[in-house]
Amino acid sequence: MATLGVNIDHIATLRQARREEEPSVLEAARIVEKAGAHGITVHLREDRRHIQDADVTGLRKSIETRLNLEMAATDEMVRFALKVRPDQVTLVPEKRQELTTEGGLNLVKDPERFEKAIDRLQAKQIPVSLFIYPDAQSIKLSAWLGATFIEIHTGEYSQAFRLKDKTDKELATIVSAAKLAKEVGLRVHGGHGLTYQNVLPIAAIPEIEDLNIGHNIIARASMVGLERAVKEMLILLQKAKSGRRK
Numbered sequence: 001m002a003t004l005g006v007n008i009d010h011i012a013t014l015r016q017a018r019r020e021e022e023p024s025v026l027e028a029a030r031i032v033e034k035a036g037a038h039g040i041t042v043h044l045r046e047d048r049r050h051i052q053d054a055d056v057t058g059l060r061k062s063i064e065t066r067l068n069l070e071m072a073a074t075d076e077m078v079r080f081a082l083k084v085r086p087d088q089v090t091l092v093p094e095k096r097q098e099l100t101t102e103g104g105l106n107l108v109k110d111p112e113r114f115e116k117a118i119d120r121l122q123a124k125q126i127p128v129s130l131f132i133y134p135d136a137q138s139i140k141l142s143a144w145l146g147a148t149f150i151e152i153h154t155g156e157y158s159q160a161f162r163l164k165d166k167t168d169k170e171l172a173t174i175v176s177a178a179k180l181a182k183e184v185g186l187r188v189h190g191g192h193g194l195t196y197q198n199v200l201p202i203a204a205i206p207e208i209e210d211l212n213i214g215h216n217i218i219a220r221a222s223m224v225g226l227e228r229a230v231k232e233m234l235i236l237l238q239k240a241k242s243g244r245r246k
């Protein structure tokens, strides 16, 4: 069975909407772990739009599963990761204007930058994963650069599934990519756009060890939790009606 890393960035997105304490990223991580997830994933973006440095350091101290830190391959981020020591770093491309990580890494453009980041992190026993599209060139280059893992970008499969168009073709691409990655000595993860509806065929690929899922789980949590949250407030209003102040 593939393990599950839950990306909790959106808990921080909600908190940052008011710049208040709630909802708490650390409390969310505790609940995610209690539910049985195998890891916590957060993306410390250069613009700090959701997760903050203190969230990552707090998670490092408090979580009992593994901490996967997604970040850009910059000197600033590498220095931060070396200080915080997550269990794994996933290098991702980052563009300021994007709503989420929109694509896989372009390793061809600046391989030395990735090689340097991988070497610095792995020299300190922090294994590195590269978030890439499922194409042979990116996979072979990931192995050549010395990464421990790749995370196959499942976004195009998810999009095809949503549009009911070429899903089998996108799935077959991921299946062959996962096989090739294993053959060249990489360990394989997957993620992006995975949902309760589309996850099964991906989770059934034997080479994929771990899946990172965020948006759909947090969206579902807000729906399944809303009824209880409203009921709890109504109980308080009822208490006030009967004259209680506490």
Ligand code: PXP
Residues within 6 Å of the ligand: 007, 009, 043, 070, 090, 092, 100, 101, 131, 151, 190, 191, 192, 193, 194, 212, 213, 214, 215, 216
């Ligand atoms: N994996 C990586 C590398 C990501 O950047 C993201 C999004 O932050 C995810 C997985 C999770 O994607 P989603 O939120 O669509 O489940």
